[in-house]
Structures are given as structure tokens and as C-alpha cells.
Amino acid sequence: MFSSALKSFSSNINSNYTVISSPTSTSGPWKIHDGKKKSTGKAVSVFVLDRKSLDSHSGSLGRSSAASMKRATEEVVDRLKKEASSLARLRHPNILELVEPVEETRNGGLQFATEPVTASLAGLLAEKDEEERPGGRGGRSSRFVTEDSEGGRRRRELEIDELEIQKGLEQLSKALEFLHDHAGLVHGNLTPDAVFINAKSDWKISGLSFSSPPDGSTKATSVQPINLSEALNVDPRLPRSVQMDLDFCSPDFVLDSNLNVGADMFSLGLLIIALYNSPHISPLQTNSSVSTYKRLFTSSSTIPSAGNSFLSSRPIPKDLTTSVLPRLITRRPAQRMTAKEFQQSAYFDNILISTIRFLDSLPTKTPNEKAQFMRGLSRVLPSFPKSVLDKKVLPALLEEMKDRELLSLILQNVFKIIELLPSGRRPFTEKIMPRLREIFLPPSNSKGPVERDLVKEAGLMVLLEHITEIKNNCSGKEFKDEILPIIHLAIESPTHSIVDASLRSLPIVLPVLDFSTIKNELFPVIASVFSKTSSLGIKVRGLEAFVILCGGTNDPAANNDGLDGIMNANASKKSSSTALDKYTMQEKIVPLIRAIKTKEPAVAVAALNVLRQVGGVADADFVAMDILPVLWSMSLGPLLNLKQFQSFIELIKSLSSRVEAEQTKKLQELSGANGSSAAQNDDFMSFGGTNAFGSTNGGAEGGEIDFERLVKGNAGISESTNSMDAGWDAAPHPQHPNPLETRTQNQQRSPGPPQVQRHLPSIRTITQWGH
Incomplete structure (x- = not known):
């Protein structure tokens, strides 16, 4: 027990890898x-084999049977070890790649x-x-469910359309070749369980536990030949999955040994039929x-052939039924096509498969061939199934981006793929965005100016x-963190x-972007x-950028700011959420x-559009003191034509009207707050009203009235008022009538305290009166 535990603890896979406890698929x-x-x-x-799944029946057997079962189980384990070790020796793009040995x-x-790998073909x-099946999945959760980058669960995209089948079959034939x-080997058990689909949607061969050199082979190999009679002897005590599958077996094995x-x-050929059959099983059901x-091979009706549609319940493509399957499902081995001939058949003669072939061999092509391929690729991309674009074409293009000479051509195709995919957010954030940052942004430890790179x-x-x-395929945070630095680099480009x-x-x-990022970073x-x-x-383009940053638009039809009282319908499209604040407009942009310095009309007109936008939100005094002088100065530019000059004058007038309206309103509000006397102080010699010369009693008159109002009420105020009126009008000079009376004859006297009704006579009136 201690030895077994020690072996487990010293496991390379368990020590160096984090392995998810629940399996994602089986094969x-x-x-x-x-x-x-x-x-x-x-x-x-x-890949994990549980020993208990092999000898689960041994406990109910007798001693001799148990010993026999143990020997059979050991043989299966040795055979499965052979499967993994064969992967280590056989290195090919279409054979499953071994990362850690068994x-x-x-x-x-x-x-x-x-x-x-995503799944096995089975x-x-x-x-x-x-x-x-009728009723779909019947409510059972799919085995092919995974978590995306945002933590959400989604179904793995497993497609098996025509192009996927064509591409996969060609890859299998290359592995067989x-x-x-x-390698000088026969696979021996080519079934859907022996085919795996990797993350790039490529089909890979594995399941080499029954591989063997062919009879009469003279090629040197370390693989021991299998015993056909033993391999075909099905042991009912063992799971079928560890034994040769007769449903996909050749008559060469069973009938001819x-x-x-x-x-x-x-x-x-049998596997091809299973791909189109419903259910997806071999036409040979041997149990x-x-x-x-x-027995199946004793009657032509139970052997797949063109006459019985190869025993498929669904149609098979014509190119397969006419030129491929008849040369695969044939009794005599000499009449069968080779793996190389299979790849050259008419079944693969179409532009999409040819494109996939070229893409697979792209590293071996010349720069001129690569460039021509990339220029033409965008025309055929819409014809590809979405799964092939996502899993096959896009990863191949991203891998080729290391060739900087092809960068712009590759990126055009990459963005075309994102446009075609129904949901491009996941591939963009997971695959494309890291590559963009790696290519365009200098390393964090780089120092000094970056050399100009025309290809980049x-x-x-x-x-x-x-x-x-x-923008449409990433979140705001991802855009800010990953894309905005690239845009900064572009803005500062020479x-x-x-x-x-x-x-x-x-x-x-x-x-x-959020407001803070716009103001402080962009x-x-x-x-x-x-x-x-x-x-x-660039000066003009920068001014147009300021218009946008201030929440405006550079569309001439939408530039009406509403200062003339006519609001353009497009004004509603301006987004204040993306505009800079008033302080930044006034204190940063206007300076x-x-x-x-330039008097170029294009620059002046572009500046006019910025000032129009700022003038709509700036304070009135800022408009008067800072914006209007700039507008007047620019309007007198010697290179402006009449129409451009009139544009300046129109804005000057509208802004001036705004200043006038706001200042008038402000003064009217101040007048209302100070009482009606403010409206009568038109004579600058009045020195501010009734107290122009000061009060001899230090303001006692007002204090006395206030006091009388307090202690006597309205009666006291009325009496005091009458008394004072009488004092003013008593005993006028017969030849010099009271000038105050003359002055106020046409003025309607309103009730209230005398100090509100009366005004001291002007200097001129007093002089006349005294004279």
C-alpha cells in the first residue's frame, strides 16, 4: 500500500498538472x-483508465476463473499501454499528439x-x-458543456456539416498514409472511438492498441505483430470498448486472417457511411x-454497396457513392484505393477544401504565394461553416501573424471572420485581443523611442x-485596458x-469609455x-476631435447649436455623456x-466649430471676455472668403445675443431684489437716493417710523405720514411755489412709508428753490 501511495505521489501528471475531477468526454x-x-x-x-472498469466481474468468479480474468485484464492493460506508447513514437500532424507519457x-x-481534445468522433x-431523436436531448444536460472566459456555462460548438466531414476525412487519410x-503499420481498429477532434477542429487518429506491421512487412519496427485469432476472440468478461470492434472490421481480418x-x-469506408447514417452507426451490426x-458476408443484401445505397438510411454525397465508396467497400484489398488516392479523389475537388489544404501547408509557401493567398481569402470566407472559421481558419491566421510582412493582409481576414461569426466576442477576446497587444504595444521593459515600423x-x-x-466585440473595461493603449500609440504616430x-x-x-478616462487619459x-x-x-483633424470631445458632431447639417432659437433635429444625437466638462473646455481647449498662429481658412473654420460648441456651454462672462475676442480676431483673417467671414459673424452675433440676454436678465433680477427705487436712480447726481446728503439725525427718521410701526401699528404710521406731509407743504412762498410739489404732480403716489415715496430734489432744483 505504501508503495502504491508513493507511486501516486511521484506521478508526473498529478504533480505538474491541475486536472479537472469530472471527465468532459469518454472514448x-x-x-x-x-x-x-x-x-x-x-x-x-x-486520458484516465480506471482499473475497476476492467475487472469489476472478477469478484463473482471462481478461483481459476478469477486468475484467468486477471491474466486477461493484464493483457488489456498492456495493450492500452501500447496505445499510449505508440503515440510517443508516431509524430504526425494528424496523429494525436502525446504531451506526457503513460x-x-x-x-x-x-x-x-x-x-x-474536444471530444472523440464516437x-x-x-x-x-x-x-x-424525437424530443431532442430529453432534458439531459449535454456532456459537451464548458465554462467560458466570463464564468458562464455554454455548450461546446460541435459541428459535423459537410465541410467538417470532408476536412476530417482528408486528415484521417493523411494519418493513414x-x-x-x-511507419509500416496497419492501424487495425479504425473506429469513431479512435478519432479525436482537437480544439482547432482537426481530426486526429489514436486508438493504436491493435496496430501491427502488415503480413510480410520488411520494414524495421518496434511494434509487435498482433495475433489476429486472439484479437478477434471476443471475451464477454471484458468491456467491448477494449476489444476489436467487428462492426468496423475488414473481411481481410475476419474471413481471410x-x-x-x-x-x-x-x-x-464503413466509418464514412456511419457519418451519414441515422443513427450514426456502422452498416455492419455484428453484435x-x-x-x-x-453470415452478413454470405448475402449481397447485407453487404454495403451502391445497389443498396451502402445500407445508409440517409443520402450520401454523390462524389462518395460514385467514385469513393465503391473502391473502399470492396471485398478484394487489391481493388481498394490507397490513402494517397483517396486524397486525390473528386470528393475533395472544391475550393473550400483546397483552401484548407493551402492553409495547412502555409508555412512551406513562398512570401509571394502567401500574399496572393491572403488577398483572395476574404472572397471565400463567407462560404465556410462558422465552426471552421472559428476553430480552423482563425487560429491558423493568428499563428501566421508572426510573419510581419503579412500583418495587414492577415488582419483584414481576421476582422472579416469576426464580422461573419454569429458571436465574435469570445474568439475576439480570447484569441485576437492578446495577439493585437503583443504585436502593437512595446514590451513593458523597453526603453527609449520605438523605431518606426512601416509594416506594423x-x-x-x-x-x-x-x-x-x-468595439462591438469587447466590454468597456477590455477596450480601455487592451485597445485604448493601441489607439494612444496611433494618435502619437509620426x-x-x-x-x-x-x-x-x-x-x-x-x-x-467613461468620463474620467476621456478627460485624464485620452x-x-x-x-x-x-x-x-x-x-x-492634423491641426484640422485635432480641432474636429475637440468638437467630438465637447459632445458635438462634425456633420455640417447637425452643427446648429440652437443659439438662434432653431434647434436642429440632429442635436438630440449629441451625447453629453461623452463630452468633456465645462472647466476643461474653458481652461484647456480655448487656450x-x-x-x-496660422491664418489658414481650414484651420480657422475648424476652430470656429469648436468655439461654437464651447460657447453653447460656457459661462456668459467667459464668452464675452475670452471666446468673442478670439472669434473677432479670426474673423478678420486675410485669407477668409465672404462665406467663411459670414459664418464667424453669425456665431459672434448669436453668442453676443446670448451674453446680452443673460446679462439683461441678471440685471433685471437684481433690480427686482433692490426695490423700485433702483429704477428711479437714473440721475448720477442723486448720489444714491433719499440719503444723498446724509441724515442730520443719523437716520433717526427711519428709526422713529420703524419704532412707531412697532408700537402704534398702522394708525401710528398713517399719522406720522400725514404729519410729515403737512410739514413739507406748509406755508409756501406765494411767488415761488413748492418745486417738489410741481415735480410730483404727475406721479402717482403709492401708499407706504415716506422714505420709499420721496426722493431728495436734485442739486439743480434745490438751487432754483433757494434762489
Whole structure:
């Protein structure tokens, strides 16, 4: 027990990999678990064989039977070890790649690690059968469910359309060609359980536990030949998954006891029929019985042929039924096509398969061939199934991006794929965004100025042209963290076309960003480039960017700011949520415009649009003291034509009207707050009203009235008022009537305290009176 425990603890896979406890799929006796290497995070698939699944019946057998069962189980374990060790020796793009060699587990089982696989072909076909059954999946949760990058659970995209089948069959035939012609081996048990689909949607061959050199082979190999009679002797005590599957077996094995490479081609023909059949099973149903198999071959009606539609319940493509299957499902091995001939058949003669072939061989092509391929690829991309675009074409293109000379051409196709996919967010964030950051942003530890890279700039231009697709396929945080630094790089580029494209992208970029990011990260970069550039074109584009940053638009039809009382319908489209605040407009943008030295009309008109936008939100006094002087100065530019001058004058008038209206309103409010006396103080010699010369009693009159109001009420006020009126009007000079009386004859006297009704006479009136 201690030895077994020690063996488990010293397991390379258990020590160096994090393995998900529940399997994601199964294939034959193997349970397949997702895993990641702890040191690198690289994804793998871990194949695990539970020993208990092999000897579960041994406990009910007698002693001799139990011993026999143990020997049979050991033989199966040795055969499955052979399967994993064969993967280590056979290195080919279409044979499952081994990452960690086979090792024993604590309970005597086996495990090994391979490249990530999505499912076996058998599991995929079983899933399709379940979908096609009446009632669908019957409520059972799919075995092919995984978590996405945001923590949500989604169904794995497992497709088996025509192109997937064509591509997969060609890949299987390439693997068989390698086994037959180079490794000198017969696979021996080519079934859907022996085919795996990896994360790139490629079909890979495995299941090599019955592989063997063909009879009469002279090629040197370390693989021991199998005993056909023993391999065909089905042991009912063992699971069928660890024994040769007679349903996909060639008559060369069962009827002739002959090991030859043509047997694999017969099995390939049966597998093709299973792909189209419903349910997806072999047309030969032997029930694991050799006698049943032999009986099927005694009648032509039970042998798949063109005459009985190859015993498929669904139609098979014509190219297969006319030229391929008749040369695979044939009794004599010499009449069967080879794996190489299969690849050259008319079945694969179409543009999509040819494109996949070229894509697979892209690293071997010349730069000119690669460039021509990339230019034409966008025309055929819409014809590909979405799953092939996502899992096959897109990863191949991203891998090829290491060739910087092809960067712009590859990016055009990459964004075309994102546009075609029904849900491009996941592939964009998981696959494309990390590559963009890696390519365009300098390493964090780099120092000094980055050298100009024309190839990278061409790629950057393609990225800016597709900024809408980028925005639509990532969150605001992802855009800010991953894409905004690239846009900053573009704005600061020494290439004017790059700067121009980046500034033109602002209407798309701004709605994704929050106010703080716009003000503190994006605006300073644009302002810096604007103030430093010597290009009039960039100057104009920078001013147009300021219009956008201030919540406006550069559409001439939408530039009506409403100051003239006519609000354009497009004004409602302006988004204040993306505009800078008033302080930044007044204190940052207007000084930049004031500092413009050029008299170029295009710059002046662009500045006019900015000032129109700022003037709509700035304070009235700021408009009067800061904006209008700038507008007047620019309006007198010697290069402006009449129409441009009139545009300045129209804005000057509208802003001046706004200042006038606001100032008038302000003064009217102040007048109302100070009482009606403010309206009568028109004579600047009145010195402020009734107290112009000061009161001899220190203001006692007002104090006395207030006091009388307090202690006597209205009666006291009335008496006091009458008394004072009498005092004013008593004993006038007969020849000099009272001038105050004359002055106020036509004035309606309102009730209230005398100090509100009366005003001291002016200096001129007093002089006349005294005279």
C-alpha cells in the first residue's frame, strides 16, 4: 500500500498538472479530463483508465476463473499501454499528439496527457443521435458543456456539416498514409472511438492498441505483430470498448486472417457511411460476434454497396457513392484505393477544401504565394461553416501573424471572420485581443523611442478601419485596458495617415469609455499632438476631435447649436455623456485655440466649430471676455472668403445675443431684489437716493417710523405720514411755489412709508428753490 501511495505521489501528471475531477468526454475505456500545466498554464487533455472498469466481474468468479480474468485484464492493460506508447513514437500532424507519457495510477489504472481534445468522433456522433431523436436531448444536460472566459456555462460548438466531414476525412487519410507508407503499420481498429477532434477542429487518429506491421512487412519496427485469432476472440468478461470492434472490421481480418494496409481503407469506408447514417452507426451490426459477421458476408443484401445505397438510411454525397465508396467497400484489398488516392479523389475537388489544404501547408509557401493567398481569402470566407472559421481558419491566421510582412493582409481576414461569426466576442477576446497587444504595444521593459515600423503601421491602419467591430466585440473595461493603449500609440504616430485615422475613430471610441478616462487619459494625448504638430491636416483633424470631445458632431447639417432659437433635429444625437466638462473646455481647449498662429481658412473654420460648441456651454462672462475676442480676431483673417467671414459673424452675433440676454436678465433680477427705487436712480447726481446728503439725525427718521410701526401699528404710521406731509407743504412762498410739489404732480403716489415715496430734489432744483 505504501508503495502504491508513493507511486501516486511521484506521478508526473498529478504533480505538474491541475486536472479537472469530472471527465468532459469518454472514448472507449478512457475518461478524458481537462487539465492545465501548473508552470505555464498550457491546456492538455488527460486520458484516465480506471482499473475497476476492467475487472469489476472478477469478484463473482471462481478461483481459476478469477486468475484467468486477471491474466486477461493484464493483457488489456498492456495493450492500452501500447496505445499510449505508440503515440510517443508516431509524430504526425494528424496523429494525436502525446504531451506526457503513460503512467500508472494509484489503483493500477493508467493515465497519459495529450494535446487538448474536444471530444472523440464516437462521442460527437452519439450527441448528434441524441439531438436527432424525437424530443431532442430529453432534458439531459449535454456532456459537451464548458465554462467560458466570463464564468458562464455554454455548450461546446460541435459541428459535423459537410465541410467538417470532408476536412476530417482528408486528415484521417493523411494519418493513414503516414502509418502505411512511412511507419509500416496497419492501424487495425479504425473506429469513431479512435478519432479525436482537437480544439482547432482537426481530426486526429489514436486508438493504436491493435496496430501491427502488415503480413510480410520488411520494414524495421518496434511494434509487435498482433495475433489476429486472439484479437478477434471476443471475451464477454471484458468491456467491448477494449476489444476489436467487428462492426468496423475488414473481411481481410475476419474471413481471410490477413493483416494488410487495405484493411484500414475498408474500415475508413464503413466509418464514412456511419457519418451519414441515422443513427450514426456502422452498416455492419455484428453484435461482437464473428459468426454474425461471417453470415452478413454470405448475402449481397447485407453487404454495403451502391445497389443498396451502402445500407445508409440517409443520402450520401454523390462524389462518395460514385467514385469513393465503391473502391473502399470492396471485398478484394487489391481493388481498394490507397490513402494517397483517396486524397486525390473528386470528393475533395472544391475550393473550400483546397483552401484548407493551402492553409495547412502555409508555412512551406513562398512570401509571394502567401500574399496572393491572403488577398483572395476574404472572397471565400463567407462560404465556410462558422465552426471552421472559428476553430480552423482563425487560429491558423493568428499563428501566421508572426510573419510581419503579412500583418495587414492577415488582419483584414481576421476582422472579416469576426464580422461573419454569429458571436465574435469570445474568439475576439480570447484569441485576437492578446495577439493585437503583443504585436502593437512595446514590451513593458523597453526603453527609449520605438523605431518606426512601416509594416506594423500598415497593420495599425487596418485595426483602426475596423474599430467598430472591435468595439462591438469587447466590454468597456477590455477596450480601455487592451485597445485604448493601441489607439494612444496611433494618435502619437509620426505617420499622419495613422493619426488622421485614429482621430476619425473618436465618435466610435468615446461611447465605450467613461468620463474620467476621456478627460485624464485620452484628451491629454490629443491635446499634446494638436499643440506640437506642424501639419495643417492634423491641426484640422485635432480641432474636429475637440468638437467630438465637447459632445458635438462634425456633420455640417447637425452643427446648429440652437443659439438662434432653431434647434436642429440632429442635436438630440449629441451625447453629453461623452463630452468633456465645462472647466476643461474653458481652461484647456480655448487656450489651445487662442494659441493657433496660422491664418489658414481650414484651420480657422475648424476652430470656429469648436468655439461654437464651447460657447453653447460656457459661462456668459467667459464668452464675452475670452471666446468673442478670439472669434473677432479670426474673423478678420486675410485669407477668409465672404462665406467663411459670414459664418464667424453669425456665431459672434448669436453668442453676443446670448451674453446680452443673460446679462439683461441678471440685471433685471437684481433690480427686482433692490426695490423700485433702483429704477428711479437714473440721475448720477442723486448720489444714491433719499440719503444723498446724509441724515442730520443719523437716520433717526427711519428709526422713529420703524419704532412707531412697532408700537402704534398702522394708525401710528398713517399719522406720522400725514404729519410729515403737512410739514413739507406748509406755508409756501406765494411767488415761488413748492418745486417738489410741481415735480410730483404727475406721479402717482403709492401708499407706504415716506422714505420709499420721496426722493431728495436734485442739486439743480434745490438751487432754483433757494434762489
